[in-house]
Amino acid sequence: MKAISHHTALIYTMVIVSAADGSMSEKELKIIGELTKVLPSFQGFDHSRLLAVCQECAxxxxxxxxxxxxxxxxxxxxxxVLHETAYWVALEVALADRRIALEEVRMLDALRRRLEIDKLTAAAIERGARAKYQVA
Structure with missing residues (x-):
């Protein structure tokens, strides 16, 4: 297969976690769209290609x-330098539904291992992502 850009790789990361439980919710798709618009890692990305990139991954x-x-x-x-960013965006998508399915947990773990993110770093990223969604 042909090499992909870091933009595409980050989007594939979000899609693979979103699709891990067998469906991609509207909330997950919305988060993917929002993250591609606001994160510096997506600077220079042609947002008109987002749907096509998601479909390629699917x-x-x-x-x-x-x-x-x-x-x-x-x-x-x-x-x-973007491995931790990829893990964080994957968590953001997994947390979009305010719950993480077992299949998503497994995919996140596989992603962590593949990107060689140590457990302590992963735990810190996970705690930060979780804190964002807590309510009183």
């Missing part, structure tokens, strides 16, 4: 071993 996921293929593309497309 198509790959339908293939045999599609999740592994997408993980490989993510790993190849992301510079090391």
């Amino acid at each position: 198509q790959i996921l339908q293939e045999p071993d599609g999740a592994d293929a997408v993980m490989g593309l993510i790993d190849e497309g992301l510079p090391d």
Whole structure:
């Protein structure tokens, strides 16, 4: 497969977590759209391509071993400096529904291992993401 840009890799990261439980909710899709508009990591991204990039990822996921293929593309497309960013955006999407399905937890763990994010760093990112959504 052809190498992908870091923008595409970050979007694939969000899509693979969103699709892990078998569906992509409106809230998850909304978060993906919002993050691509506000994060500095997406500077220079052509937002008119967002839907096409999401569909490309979904198509790959339908293939045999599609999740592994997408993980490989993510790993190849992301510079090391964006590995933690990728994990954080994945968590943001997983938390969009205010609950994380078991399948999403498994995908997040696979992503953490693939991107070589140590458990302590992952725990800090997870705690920060969780704190954002807590209510009194």
